[in-house]
Amino acid sequence: MPGMTAGTPMELHGSPFGGVFLRELRGYLITPVAWLFSVIFLLAAGAFTFYLGAFFERGQADLDPFFRFHPWLYLVLVPALAMRLWAEERRSGTLELLMTLPIRAWQAVLAKFLAAWLYIGCALALTFPMWLTVDYLGHPDNGVILAGYLGSFLMAGAFLAISECLSVLTRSQVIAFILALAVCFLFLLAGDPLVQQPLLALGSVRVADALSDLSLLAHFQAIARGVLDLGDLAYFVLTIAFWLAVNTLILAARRGG
Amino acid sequence: MIETEHLGKRYGKFDAVADLTLKVAPGQVLALLGPNGAGKTTTMRMLAGFLMPDAGCARVCGHDVVAEPLQARRSLGYLPEGAPSYGELSVAEFLAFAARVRGLTGIPGRRRLDDMIERLQLQPVLGQTIETLSKGYRRRVCLAQALLHDPRALILDEPTDGLDPNQQREVHALIRGMARDRAIIVSTHTLGEVRAACNRVAILAGGRLRVEGTPAELERMSRYHHAVSFRAPASALARELLGRLPEVAAVEVDPVDGRVTVFPRAGQEIFHAVVKLLEEQRVRVDELQLERGRLEEVFRRVTDAADLARAA
Numbered sequence: 001m002p003g004m005t006a007g008t009p010m011e012l013h014g015s016p017f018g019g020v021f022l023r024e025l026r027g028y029l030i031t032p033v034a035w036l037f038s039v040i041f042l043l044a045a046g047a048f049t050f051y052l053g054a055f056f057e058r059g060q061a062d063l064d065p066f067f068r069f070h071p072w073l074y075l076v077l078v079p080a081l082a083m084r085l086w087a088e089e090r091r092s093g094t095l096e097l098l099m100t101l102p103i104r105a106w107q108a109v110l111a112k113f114l115a116a117w118l119y120i121g122c123a124l125a126l127t128f129p130m131w132l133t134v135d136y137l138g139h140p141d142n143g144v145i146l147a148g149y150l151g152s153f154l155m156a157g158a159f160l161a162i163s164e165c166l167s168v169l170t171r172s173q174v175i176a177f178i179l180a181l182a183v184c185f186l187f188l189l190a191g192d193p194l195v196q197q198p199l200l201a202l203g204s205v206r207v208a209d210a211l212s213d214l215s216l217l218a219h220f221q222a223i224a225r226g227v228l229d230l231g232d233l234a235y236f237v238l239t240i241a242f243w244l245a246v247n248t249l250i251l252a253a254r255r256g257g
Numbered sequence: 258m259i260e261t262e263h264l265g266k267r268y269g270k271f272d273a274v275a276d277l278t279l280k281v282a283p284g285q286v287l288a289l290l291g292p293n294g295a296g297k298t299t300t301m302r303m304l305a306g307f308l309m310p311d312a313g314c315a316r317v318c319g320h321d322v323v324a325e326p327l328q329a330r331r332s333l334g335y336l337p338e339g340a341p342s343y344g345e346l347s348v349a350e351f352l353a354f355a356a357r358v359r360g361l362t363g364i365p366g367r368r369r370l371d372d373m374i375e376r377l378q379l380q381p382v383l384g385q386t387i388e389t390l391s392k393g394y395r396r397r398v399c400l401a402q403a404l405l406h407d408p409r410a411l412i413l414d415e416p417t418d419g420l421d422p423n424q425q426r427e428v429h430a431l432i433r434g435m436a437r438d439r440a441i442i443v444s445t446h447t448l449g450e451v452r453a454a455c456n457r458v459a460i461l462a463g464g465r466l467r468v469e470g471t472p473a474e475l476e477r478m479s480r481y482h483h484a485v486s487f488r489a490p491a492s493a494l495a496r497e498l499l500g501r502l503p504e505v506a507a508v509e510v511d512p513v514d515g516r517v518t519v520f521p522r523a524g525q526e527i528f529h530a531v532v533k534l535l536e537e538q539r540v541r542v543d544e545l546q547l548e549r550g551r552l553e554e555v556f557r558r559v560t561d562a563a564d565l566a567r568a569a
Contacts, residue, residue, distance in 0.1 A: 030346075092344065096307050097399075
């Protein structure tokens with residue numbers, strides 16, 4: 001049994017949190033959906049940048065046409081990556097195994113989130129040739145590019161937290177995907193007339209205003225412009241924390257049912 | 258030690274488990290029996306911390322499952338219903354995951370893993386993806402996960418479901434071997450398993466505890482307890498005479514195999530009287546035995562009565 005005896009003590013080292021985190025990460029390396037995610041993300045990010053974003057034709061040394069399409073890529077790809085997070089555990093019965101291990105619900109939620117976020121982060125990091133190209137062809141403001149990457153990563157995290165939370169509501173991955181897509185879309189365009197006008201038509205100016213402050217797109221664009229405002233960063237951190245907390249509560253409440 | 262006190266769980270108006278008080282001490286293997294929907298799995302899920310009790314309390318090794326969930330879960334090994342596991346992982350990866358989560362690290366952890374792999378004979382499939390395994394292997398993989406951290410308390414929901422008779426015997430031996438200093442609860446639909454692996458029985462029906470005791474005590478509740486059964490080609494007259502014995506309650510002939518069973522009146526011993534009468538009548542007896550009692554019959558009676566009570 002080579003796999004067992006050849007293992008170093010480090011491989012077994014860990015805690016409930018570390019165990020779940022590593023298992024999730026391992027899952028991304030061996031499931032096709034995760035590979036599809038990275039391949040499609042990389043191909044689409046490149047294609048959108050050059051064709052839709054007119055990367056060369058603009059004649060500017062920045063990555064704006066690259067980052068501009070990230071919200072739309074994430075909108076489809078992150079719910080697709082995250083839909084199985086809890087739905088699959090519920091369908092296959094492994095949720096019972098997981099929740100009877102000596103691990104707290106929030107630890108399981110966070111471990112799954114961090115593993116998926118790290119995976120998305122790796123896919124994002126693999127777009128570095130884009131930056132190399134700009135850096136080679138011109139003299140971009142690398143600070144702005146770094147901010148763009150940070151904003152993109154944070155936005156992916158927000159989509160991921162929303163999608164993970166909604167995945168716990170159902171055994172069906174398809175339902176989890178559609179729910180996550182709809183809610184992510186709503187938050188992405190919360191400041192857009194598409195969402196705002198129906199609310200204003202209903203006469204709820206307050207709700208419309210409050211929702212407009214929650215627009216993922218606006219906060220992402222603010223960071224991607226290279227302006228690192230504490231408010232924008234806090235927005236993403238709080239959004240992620242909020243959805244992970246709701247996720248934990250739903251998981252705990254299911255035990256009572 | 259596994260204990261429940263007045264444990265209850267409701268789904269809407271339906272009592273899945275009601276007023277259940279059980280105590281399983283180290284050295285005891287309790288067979289949890291009952292028809293489907295009797296509350297066995299719900300009880301086990303509450304003990305394992307997967308479901309919250311609505312009433313009463315449950316403790317594992319002295320730790321309340323609600324107040325000290327992590328301590329309770331650390332001292333418990335749990336095989337959930339259906340033996341779920343992560344199908345996309347290999348057996349080695351899955352067990353390494355379980356070891357990591359249980360904090361089994363370094364050389365002792367690896368020794369423990371190797372020991373479990375050997376005892377459950379998982380070597381041939383270590384590198385194989387779990388979803389490609391047979392049902393029997395999958396159950397043993399999940400069983401290995403439950404035993405890995407050498408828990409003081411064990412709860413196994415149908416541990417031998419899907420195993421062939423040889424594998425079942427091995428699991429029974431494993432359970433008996435672990436029983437010495439552990440408290441174990443095993444749910445099963447196989448009454449043969451009770452004799453093979455358990456030293457106590459609890460029968461649930463309609464969410465309530467109906468009977469509890471040692472297998473021998475339950476067999477004593479059977480009308481077959483201390484009945485005498487025999488097979489004889491021509492025994493019509495003898496049957497007539499047996500029925501007249503004062504200590505005999507009834508004489509029945511199995512319509513299928515012709516086996517004659519003589520039932521005693523409550524508390525009476527009839528073996529010697531039956532043998533004597535058969536000898537006096539010079540009945541040629543092919544085979545004769547003193548019955549211990551039938552768990553199947555007790556099970557049916559207890560759970561039927563429960564159905565009746567619920568319907569009423």
